[in-house]
Amino acid sequence: MMPDGHYLQFHLNVGKRDTTIPLQYRKAKNAEETRRVVKRGEKFSEVESQTIAVYTIDNPIINKLENGEDVLQELIDSDQEMDIELTGRYISYKNRILLNEENEFVTKYNEFKVIENKEGEVVAEREILERPVGNINKKEEPVRILKRMKKIDAFKKFAFKASYYLVHDDGLSYDFLREIAENLANGDEMALIGVLQKQTVDGKEKHIPKRLRLKTGAREYWGWLEGRVKDEEYALILHLTAMELS
Amino acid sequence: MPGNDKSSFGTTIQFSIDKLEEQASNRARIKLHVDWEGKSIEPLFHLVSLTEEKRYGYRHFELRDDDGNEIKQAYLSVDNRIFPRQISFNGKKVSGGLKRIYIDGQGNTVERNQVQRVDYENNLVHRYPSSLFNEKDETMVHLEKKVTMEEALDIDVKYTYVLFPTEINDDDTINKFKEILTRVEQGQPREYFSFLFNYRASYSRYHAFLQLIDGHVYMLVGNRNEMQYFKQEVEIEEVTEDDIEDFELEFGF
Numbered sequence: 001m002m003p004d005g006h007y008l009q010f011h012l013n014v015g016k017r018d019t020t021i022p023l024q025y026r027k028a029k030n031a032e033e034t035r036r037v038v039k040r041g042e043k044f045s046e047v048e049s050q051t052i053a054v055y056t057i058d059n060p061i062i063n064k065l066e067n068g069e070d071v072l073q074e075l076i077d078s079d080q081e082m083d084i085e086l087t088g089r090y091i092s093y094k095n096r097i098l099l100n101e102e103n104e105f106v107t108k109y110n111e112f113k114v115i116e117n118k119e120g121e122v123v124a125e126r127e128i129l130e131r132p133v134g135n136i137n138k139k140e141e142p143v144r145i146l147k148r149m150k151k152i153d154a155f156k157k158f159a160f161k162a163s164y165y166l167v168h169d170d171g172l173s174y175d176f177l178r179e180i181a182e183n184l185a186n187g188d189e190m191a192l193i194g195v196l197q198k199q200t201v202d203g204k205e206k207h208i209p210k211r212l213r214l215k216t217g218a219r220e221y222w223g224w225l226e227g228r229v230k231d232e233e234y235a236l237i238l239h240l241t242a243m244e245l246s
Numbered sequence: 247m248p249g250n251d252k253s254s255f256g257t258t259i260q261f262s263i264d265k266l267e268e269q270a271s272n273r274a275r276i277k278l279h280v281d282w283e284g285k286s287i288e289p290l291f292h293l294v295s296l297t298e299e300k301r302y303g304y305r306h307f308e309l310r311d312d313d314g315n316e317i318k319q320a321y322l323s324v325d326n327r328i329f330p331r332q333i334s335f336n337g338k339k340v341s342g343g344l345k346r347i348y349i350d351g352q353g354n355t356v357e358r359n360q361v362q363r364v365d366y367e368n369n370l371v372h373r374y375p376s377s378l379f380n381e382k383d384e385t386m387v388h389l390e391k392k393v394t395m396e397e398a399l400d401i402d403v404k405y406t407y408v409l410f411p412t413e414i415n416d417d418d419t420i421n422k423f424k425e426i427l428t429r430v431e432q433g434q435p436r437e438y439f440s441f442l443f444n445y446r447a448s449y450s451r452y453h454a455f456l457q458l459i460d461g462h463v464y465m466l467v468g469n470r471n472e473m474q475y476f477k478q479e480v481e482i483e484e485v486t487e488d489d490i491e492d493f494e495l496e497f498g499f
Binding site for chain 1: 263296297298300301302303304305306307308309310311312315316317318319320321322323324327328329330331343344345346347348349350351356359360361362363364365366368370371395396398399401402403404406436442449450451452453457459460462464466468469470471472473474475476477478
């Protein structure tokens with residue numbers, strides 16, 4: 001039986017076992033969730049959120065704004081008429097486009113990743129030549145356990161940002177996942193998982209551990225597996241982290 | 247490893263935890279209250295956020311043309327109007343030519359201060375006041391509930407804060423508080439103080455828990471997952487004699 005709500009597949013290799021596992025997102029919740037927005041004092045008078053037009057790129061005042069201008073004074077001085085056909089109109093459908101400095105359409109561009117330090121100085125800059133593809137479901141480079149750590153040490157070392165369940169879809173994968181969960185739970189451990197990517201370094205072929213990228217275009221995370229077992233039931237949880245606490 | 251330049255991810259750490267303390271003095275405060283062995287302890291901390299950007303550097307993406315000039319994003323409406331996505335003003339990027347507003351059933355605009363929220367049973371929901379300390383009403387967070395390590399792991403961490411003692415605490419208060427955190431954590435099972443937290447007045451609250459790491463008090467804040475276990479579902483349909491009779495009858499037609 002395929003579980004509800006999963007859409008990602010995970011190619012996992014542990015020991016001699018090698019199989020594809022569905023991932024199910026764990027949807028974390030606030031302490032309270034509100035449902036509807038209503039007019040103050042009127043419980044059933046629901047209001048809805050709408051996007052409206054305010055100004056376009058042709059607006060002379062907005063395009064003049066740079067630093068510290070008194071916007072109200074600019075409006076008075078320019079004696080500008082409001083575009084009553086445009087301002088306040090509902091915009092229900094829009095496309096995202098790219099413009100150059102002359103406000104001309106652009107279809108060809110180069111994408112750069114820029115890293116700055118706290119003082120705003122650029123410390124690294126790299127051109128993104130191709131869209132990074134998801135790396136968790138490749139048979140030739142499966143996700144593997146790279147390292148095991150006591151659960152308490154991993155818990156104190158990393159901030160875990162999001163999590164997924166690894167779920168079985170048949171009897172064999174049930175045995176496989178339950179065994180991993182039981183093994184980790186009994187050892188009170190968590191397992192760091194990643195992809196071993198083949199790379200040639202100094203003329204030699206090496207396997208370099210890489211972080212998990214769940215989907216094409218998504219960012220990379222280190223993944224940690226946590227296992228819990230309750231009677232015949234199990235939970236094998238994938239925790240994602242991108243930050244160390246200490 | 248406070249002060250180390252290399253993280254265990256192999257990336258360069260721009261900002262160590264010790265350096266965060268330099269920012270603490272002018273930051274928001276949180277007052278905690280815990281009853282321990284018949285005494286009340288109320289340490290007051292400054293709250294400094296720890297982010298990936300602070301740890302590893304501020305990262306952003308830029309689009310440029312072949313000459314290196316920056317390309318900006320905009321929206322195109324169905325009637326071919328172009329709206330800027332962001333504009334620069336006073337050195338900051340502010341939202342552009344579109345705005346989101348509330349409208350009622352008759353199409354009239356409703357100001358943001360004229361709306362309220364209701365829950366699933368149509369009960370009005372009130373804003374929870376901020377959990378931060380303010381001298382006027384002496385807001386404090388009572389540490390009464392504890393969670394196990396597994397329950398703490400069920401929280402997907404959205405914000406991380408390091409708590410630095412304010413000057414008005416005496417050393418005994420802070421040392422005693424850290425000792426309490428240590429003793430709670432060393433119990434069987436390991437436990438951590440947990441509470442509901444919101445930085446600003448808000449309609450919803452986050453789950454938070456405290457940890458003592460390398461002598462620093464950390465507060466991790468986020469949303470909580472419901473725990474779900476999975477079992478093998480074996481459905482074996484037993485064939486009874488009645489089924490066989492039905493089968494034969496159907497086949498007979």
